[in-house]
Amino acid sequence: MAQSSVPLKIPATDRKRVIVIGGGFGGLNLIRKLRHRNFQVVLFDKHNYHTFQPLLYQVATAGLHPDAIGGPLRYIFHSYDDFHFRMLKVTSIDPDKKMVTTTAGDLGYDYLVIAGGARSNFFGNKDIETYSFPIKSIPDALNLRSQLLENLEQANMTQNAAERKRLLTIVLVGGGPTGVETAGALAELRKYVLPKDYPHLDLSEMKIYVADGLKRLLPQMSEKASAKAQKDLEKLGVIIRLESMVEKYDGKTLTFKTGEKIDTYTVIWSAGVTSEVFPGLKPESLEKGRILIDEQCRVLNAKDMFAIGDIALMKTQDYPKGHPGLAQVAIQMGKYVGKNLSALDAGESVKPFKYLDKGSLATIGRGKAVADLPGHLFFGGRPAWWIWLFVHINYLISFRNKLLVLANWVWNYFTFDKGNRLIIRPFVRKDEPQTKAPVVQNVPEEAEIVH
Numbered sequence: 001m002a003q004s005s006v007p008l009k010i011p012a013t014d015r016k017r018v019i020v021i022g023g024g025f026g027g028l029n030l031i032r033k034l035r036h037r038n039f040q041v042v043l044f045d046k047h048n049y050h051t052f053q054p055l056l057y058q059v060a061t062a063g064l065h066p067d068a069i070g071g072p073l074r075y076i077f078h079s080y081d082d083f084h085f086r087m088l089k090v091t092s093i094d095p096d097k098k099m100v101t102t103t104a105g106d107l108g109y110d111y112l113v114i115a116g117g118a119r120s121n122f123f124g125n126k127d128i129e130t131y132s133f134p135i136k137s138i139p140d141a142l143n144l145r146s147q148l149l150e151n152l153e154q155a156n157m158t159q160n161a162a163e164r165k166r167l168l169t170i171v172l173v174g175g176g177p178t179g180v181e182t183a184g185a186l187a188e189l190r191k192y193v194l195p196k197d198y199p200h201l202d203l204s205e206m207k208i209y210v211a212d213g214l215k216r217l218l219p220q221m222s223e224k225a226s227a228k229a230q231k232d233l234e235k236l237g238v239i240i241r242l243e244s245m246v247e248k249y250d251g252k253t254l255t256f257k258t259g260e261k262i263d264t265y266t267v268i269w270s271a272g273v274t275s276e277v278f279p280g281l282k283p284e285s286l287e288k289g290r291i292l293i294d295e296q297c298r299v300l301n302a303k304d305m306f307a308i309g310d311i312a313l314m315k316t317q318d319y320p321k322g323h324p325g326l327a328q329v330a331i332q333m334g335k336y337v338g339k340n341l342s343a344l345d346a347g348e349s350v351k352p353f354k355y356l357d358k359g360s361l362a363t364i365g366r367g368k369a370v371a372d373l374p375g376h377l378f379f380g381g382r383p384a385w386w387i388w389l390f391v392h393i394n395y396l397i398s399f400r401n402k403l404l405v406l407a408n409w410v411w412n413y414f415t416f417d418k419g420n421r422l423i424i425r426p427f428v429r430k431d432e433p434q435t436k437a438p439v440v441q442n443v444p445e446e447a448e449i450v451h
């Protein structure tokens with residue numbers, strides 16, 4: 001990606017300028033708190049929308065359409081005074097010159113807040129990165145949806161039994177909430193929706209696996225939650241492979257370290273994340289791919305710079321290895337910095353950040369979920385499912401999103417259908433010479449960016 005040395009044009013102001021990198025959970029909540037404060041706020045994001053990532057898997061499995069979980073950033077902040085959004089990619093940061101370099105130009109700051117989130121971690125395995133499907137962004141989710149539906153179309157046509165089996169096999173690598181929720185949604189698609197769409201396809205041949213290197217699913221939740229999630233998934237016909245580390249994947253066959261091989265065109269990768277660390281930051285400000293911050297969210301060894309959310313690493317007594325990669329952490333850090341920036345600017349001291357753990361949730365399907373709530377409270381089944389529904393609707397970004405998601409869910413619930421089943425990428429049969437566009441595997445990062 002070319003580096004720019006052209007100044008980026010932003011209207012002049014006599015206010016101090018805060019640049020925010022990332023309009024995710026952290027950036028959004030920070031900017032809301034900065035409203036009516038005496039700062040100019042400039043938001044950079046490579047997308048022109050906020051993504052509600054916890055529901056991406058529902059876009060990938062045809063339960064929701066993408067607009068239901070995205071909010072245009074210009075719309076969200078259109079009534080804010082001295083707020084400026086620029087859609088671009090940040091390529092580096094110069095902490096000494098207090099300058100951010102982007103694909104569209106350079107801009108200086110008085111304060112910088114880095115809220116760039118995380119990206120999928122392929123642990124350096126290039127083949128897995130090329131051939132597997134992450135669910136980290138809306139383009140990822142739509143690409144995966146097309147892949148799943150396209151494979152069904154091809155399975156319905158092929159005369160070759162081995163090819164049909166490979167087309168109908170899906171492996172989710174990573175038994176965290178994304179793997180569990182996606183597997184549950186796929187199993188329900190197979191049970192309720194696909195028999196109507198493909199009456200002549202033998203769907204007992206469609207296999208859905210969840211594989212993880214650890215001993216249990218949902219390792220960040222209680223053992224009760226793990227056991228219940230596993231039981232619910234197995235009831236839906238999902239095959240669980242625990243203590244199974246992936247060794248390689250060539251786009252056709254997934255190989256585990258145990259030697260087991262699974263023939264599949266679809267490996268969904270949710271086995272870990274790492275963060276988007278920007279070139280230019282000093283090595284003393286970084287640890288294990290995250291940005292080290294103090295208890296006021298200030299980046300260590302950098303002046304007037306903050307980091308929040310998934311990208312930030314704050315070591316506290318309660319969280320010696322940093323906070324978990326959860327939306328609530330990003331939301332609370334964003335609100336904290338937004339609320340305290342004026343005081344910090346005036347040189348006043350502020351109370352350290354304290355994360356309030358509101359619990360963890362994961363849903364498996366209709367009326368099936370697990371919830372660990374504060375005070376060691378555990379709920380499973382329908383009560384947990386209602387909590388899950390309420391929490392997700394509540395945290396969606398706008399009234400429009402809440403309405404769209406609710407309408408889709410009510411429709412899906414009563415019709416046992418999932419209506420968003422369009423294949424929206426060029427369709428090329430895998431057994432034909434590829435004279436048109438190649439079948440898209442992983443969407444390249446550049447495909448998401450408009451310069």
Ligand SMILES: Cc1cc2nc3c(=O)[nH]c(=O)nc-3n(C[C@H](O)[C@H](O)[C@H](O)COP(=O)(O)OP(=O)(O)OC[C@H]3O[C@@H](n4cnc5c(N)ncnc54)[C@H](O)[C@@H]3O)c2cc1C
Nearest residue numbers: 022024025026045046053054090117309310325326327330
């Ligand atoms: C599939 C999935 C399911 C999840 N489910 C849950 C859940 O159920 N519960 C939960 O609490 N958490 C969940 N999470 C985690 C949660 O979404 C994250 O913890 C949260 O989004 C972190 O917020 P953030 O502000 O740090 O980053 P993000 O929300 O990721 O936002 C980062 C923003 O930075 C932008 N950006 C990144 N790099 C650049 C760049 N170079 N230039 C310009 N812009 C850039 C991105 O476009 C993005 O808008 C899930 C995550 C995923 C992927």
